[in-house]
Amino acid sequence: MKLSRPVYRLKHSARKLARAEDIPLNRALDRLAIQEGFESWSALAASVPSARSANGIYEKLAPGDLLLSAARPGQGKTLLALELALNAARAGHRAFFFSLEETAVGMLRHFRALNRTPDEVRFVFDDSDRISADYVITRLGAAPAGTLAVIDYLQLLDQRRENPPLDQQIRVLRAHARRHGHIFVFVAQIDRRFEGANRAFPTLSDLRLPNALDLGLFDKACFINAGAVRYAETA
Incomplete structure (x- = not known):
């Protein structure tokens, strides 16, 4: 599955989301991963060949x-x-x-x-x-x-x-x-x-x-x- 943005840009967006909504970073990461079509950030990370x-x-x-x-x-x-x-x-x-x-x-x-x-x-x-x-x-x-x-x-x-x-x-x-x-x-x-x-x-x-x-x-x-x-x- 092709990502809308590189992983490092998604992670940067997750940090901004975590600060803006005062939620844990891992929850923000999971939310963005779901938007990308994955069950969780861990699942998204597993899809990246370098990982x-x-x-x-x-x-x-x-x-x-x-x-x-x-x-x-x-x-x-x-x-x-x-x-x-x-x-x-x-x-x-x-x-x-x-x-x-x-x-x-x-x-x-x-x-x-x-x-x-x-x-x-x-x-x-x-x-x-x-x-x-x-x-x-x-x-x-x-x-x-x-x-x-x-x-x-x-x-x-x-x-x-x-x-x-x-x-x-x-x-x-x-x-x-x-x-x-x-x-x-x-x-x-x-x-x-x-x-x-x-x-x-x-x-x-x-x-x-x-x-x-x-x-x-x-x-x-x-x-x-x-x-x-x-x-x-x-x-």
């Missing part, structure tokens, strides 16, 4: 890797993470999607945006409120090397008081990944200050971190903005 780069990113992942999929709301970071999980499933590996943000209904919308259905692949969706590093490791069980698990999203892992600090949880998951050859993809939020920055893509320094976290624990990252993706080695 469909999961194949190339997946080929760069190795057993034991920790990858960040980071962006502001509505840029397609969840869709990209889902595509990576589907790539793993197509390659014959197990794929998990642990979400503290998304619902089963929302996940079905993401599948529809990718023209896929969950029953086509070896895919497990888990939206338990108890998701944490220990919970994820228990659910993965004896999954073989090459298993890919998405965690949506990074900044919510320690929102429950009984969960360990975020840094501690990531260290536990990193050790598990190295030991079992699993791959973790963390959907991550970018701080809203990036909206005022005159840069094409965010970086690790733009990650929204309400709690301390050693970013050196991650091996790789992909940053998404205005329908484009930038991949980076961080280790």
Whole structure:
């Protein structure tokens, strides 16, 4: 489907709409996406060829890797993470999607945006409120090397008081990944200050971190903005 304007111009219009009507940016983005004939901004972003780069990113992942999929709301970071999980499933590996943000209904919308259905692949969706590093490791069980698990999203892992600090949880998951050859993809939020920055893509320094976290624990990252993706080695 051809867009009436380039993605970056649509995003600029969404910012103006959000300010004019005092609504969240992601709601403004969704409204413009609907006007363009899409169900949501995520669906629109998924239609942009430059955003469909999961194949190339997946080929760069190795057993034991920790990858960040980071962006502001509505840029397609969840869709990209889902595509990576589907790539793993197509390659014959197990794929998990642990979400503290998304619902089963929302996940079905993401599948529809990718023209896929969950029953086509070896895919497990888990939206338990108890998701944490220990919970994820228990659910993965004896999954073989090459298993890919998405965690949506990074900044919510320690929102429950009984969960360990975020840094501690990531260290536990990193050790598990190295030991079992699993791959973790963390959907991550970018701080809203990036909206005022005159840069094409965010970086690790733009990650929204309400709690301390050693970013050196991650091996790789992909940053998404205005329908484009930038991949980076961080280790």
